[in-house]
Amino acid sequence: LVIVLDFGGQYNQLIARRVRECNVYCEIYSYKIDIEKIKAMNPKGIILTGGPSSCYEENSATYSKELFELGIPVLGLCYGAQLMQHLLGGKVERASVREYGKSELTVDNDSVLFKNVATKSICWMSHFDYISQTAPGFKITATTPDCPVAACENVEKNLYAIQFHPEVLHTEEGTKMLSNFVLNVCKCSRDWRMDSFVEEQIQAIREKVGTGKVLCALSGGVDSSVAAVLLSKAIGNQLTCVFVDHGLLRKNEGDEVEAVFGPEGNYDLNFIRVNAQQRYYEKLKGVEEPEAKRKIIGEEFIRVFEEEAKKIGAVDFLVQGTIYPDVVESGLGGESAVIKSHHNVGGLPDCVDFKEIIEPLRDLFKDEVRKVGLELGIPEYLVFRQPFPGPGLGIRIIGEVTEEKVKIVQDADFIYREEIAKAGLDRSIGQYFAALTNMRSVGVMGDERTYDYAVVLRAVNTIDFMTAESAEIPYEVLNKVMSRIINEVRGVNRVFYDITSKPPGTIEFE
Numbered sequence: 001l002v003i004v005l006d007f008g009g010q011y012n013q014l015i016a017r018r019v020r021e022c023n024v025y026c027e028i029y030s031y032k033i034d035i036e037k038i039k040a041m042n043p044k045g046i047i048l049t050g051g052p053s054s055c056y057e058e059n060s061a062t063y064s065k066e067l068f069e070l071g072i073p074v075l076g077l078c079y080g081a082q083l084m085q086h087l088l089g090g091k092v093e094r095a096s097v098r099e100y101g102k103s104e105l106t107v108d109n110d111s112v113l114f115k116n117v118a119t120k121s122i123c124w125m126s127h128f129d130y131i132s133q134t135a136p137g138f139k140i141t142a143t144t145p146d147c148p149v150a151a152c153e154n155v156e157k158n159l160y161a162i163q164f165h166p167e168v169l170h171t172e173e174g175t176k177m178l179s180n181f182v183l184n185v186c187k188c189s190r191d192w193r194m195d196s197f198v199e200e201q202i203q204a205i206r207e208k209v210g211t212g213k214v215l216c217a218l219s220g221g222v223d224s225s226v227a228a229v230l231l232s233k234a235i236g237n238q239l240t241c242v243f244v245d246h247g248l249l250r251k252n253e254g255d256e257v258e259a260v261f262g263p264e265g266n267y268d269l270n271f272i273r274v275n276a277q278q279r280y281y282e283k284l285k286g287v288e289e290p291e292a293k294r295k296i297i298g299e300e301f302i303r304v305f306e307e308e309a310k311k312i313g314a315v316d317f318l319v320q321g322t323i324y325p326d327v328v329e330s331g332l333g334g335e336s337a338v339i340k341s342h343h344n345v346g347g348l349p350d351c352v353d354f355k356e357i358i359e360p361l362r363d364l365f366k367d368e369v370r371k372v373g374l375e376l377g378i379p380e381y382l383v384f385r386q387p388f389p390g391p392g393l394g395i396r397i398i399g400e401v402t403e404e405k406v407k408i409v410q411d412a413d414f415i416y417r418e419e420i421a422k423a424g425l426d427r428s429i430g431q432y433f434a435a436l437t438n439m440r441s442v443g444v445m446g447d448e449r450t451y452d453y454a455v456v457l458r459a460v461n462t463i464d465f466m467t468a469e470s471a472e473i474p475y476e477v478l479n480k481v482m483s484r485i486i487n488e489v490r491g492v493n494r495v496f497y498d499i500t501s502k503p504p505g506t507i508e509f510e
């Protein structure tokens with residue numbers, strides 16, 4: 001076990017992730033954790049994270065000096081490095097220039113931290129304070145042009161400090177440095193893998209839930225599916241999953257979800273499908289404004305779910321498929337600052353009678369959730385499913401939503417996805433889908449005038465979904481999709497391809 005002590009840095013989960021990538025188990029705790037608890041866990045190493053404060057100021061995040069006397073290797077990163085130096089008698093001061101971004105790093109290869117690391121490389125800096133004098137017993141092991149102490153160490157005491165951020169990929173040799181700490185300084189064995197995560201979670205869920213009842217809102221998306229399967233493996237039919245079919249899903253999606261999770265499927269759980277399609281179409285009748293549509297879809301979901309929950313009665317736990325990026329974006333990420341509030345977190349808990357929330361995927365990134373999914377034996381098409389927004393096709397039909405329009409966009413989207421898969425592009429494009437514009441135009445088909453809808457195809461490549469660029473799909477593929485949609489989907493006579501990036505566009509249309 002390696003412990004990451006969270007002082008409020010933005011990259012804490014990345015640190016944990018890098019440690020896990022070394023196949024070493026890692027847990028994150030707030031810097032407020034009692035030292036006795038750390039002693040009891042007896043970790044093989046401790047990593048102190050970055051953070052927004054200045055360690056010499058009163059009331060700044062700090063820790064007992066005793067931490068450095070436990071004989072456990074400690075690595076301080078950024079704020080953690082400054083705090084270590086400050087507490088042990090070094091000097092930390094405000095720098096005349098704030099260093100932010102890439103810097104040229106020179107390291108001493110005699111340091112075990114920098115073994116097999118290029119002597120000169122690029123590192124990622126983000127700080128306004130700097131270590132002006134190391135603590136007694138420490139030796140400087142790296143510098144940058146603006147930073148006299150980019151890293152220092154006290155080998156005898158197994159204490160290491162790094163001013164930059166090795167956990168960020170912009171630090172070219174960072175992964176190697178962290179792995180040197182974990183494997184060569186802490187001497188962790190590389191025996192932790194995703195299957196251990198699964199086993200540990202199953203064990204932890206069993207202990208927590210006991211004989212209690214658990215309720216899960218299953219959307220069929222990757223996160224809620226993986227969470228549901230994990231729960232089902234742990235507690236079987238103490239789990240009830242409610243799947244709301246709001247009639248705004250992709251073609252066949254409701255049946256696909258039912259086939260996997262329903263009574264004919266592979267899992268031991270109580271699956272309830274609520275067919276609320278007509279109810280949604282009714283509510284959406286005549287509504288054109290995007291935010292109004294989103295609100296109706298969201299509220300209706302809560303209402304439908306609430307009705308089902310009432311039938312089930314009080315439960316002890318509610319499962320949510322929250323993953324780490326949701327946590328950060330909603331400002332719930334441990335000690336770190338609020339970035340933005342996310343549209344899928346919150347909402348449900350108020351309407352259900354339960355005691356506690358279970359979020360088994362809370363510490364994982366999307367690709368790690370997928371690995372857990374594969375480990376659990378969930379079908380690949382579910383595990384690698386692309387993101388699908390909560391409001392579904394409701395925000396891919398511009399203007400009023402009707403059953404007829406839903407059918408058109410489902411069929412067009414189905415063809416588009418089929419052709420993308422045939423062209424072997426389905427895993428390489430970030431997100432792609434068809435939408436229905438609110439525009440009708442004149443066309444000609446078989447010598448006859450038509451006056452039909454225009455479908456728009458969207459495909460984007462993105463790293464974090466905050467920014468995106470339109471994907472360059474080969475023209476033959478687009479042509480094929482166009483011709484199939486016009487021929488096979490009634491009510492469409494024109495197909496557009498959207499080349500707008502984000503910003504200024506968003507990925508969805510509403």
Ligand code: XMP
Nearest residue numbers: 343344387388389390391465502506507508
């Ligand atoms: P936008 O359209 O904001 O989309 O560029 C960014 C990503 O978020 C997804 N998205 C949503 N996901 N609930 C969700 O769960 C929503 O209300 C929602 N709106 C957009 C979108 O599909 C894209 O991946």
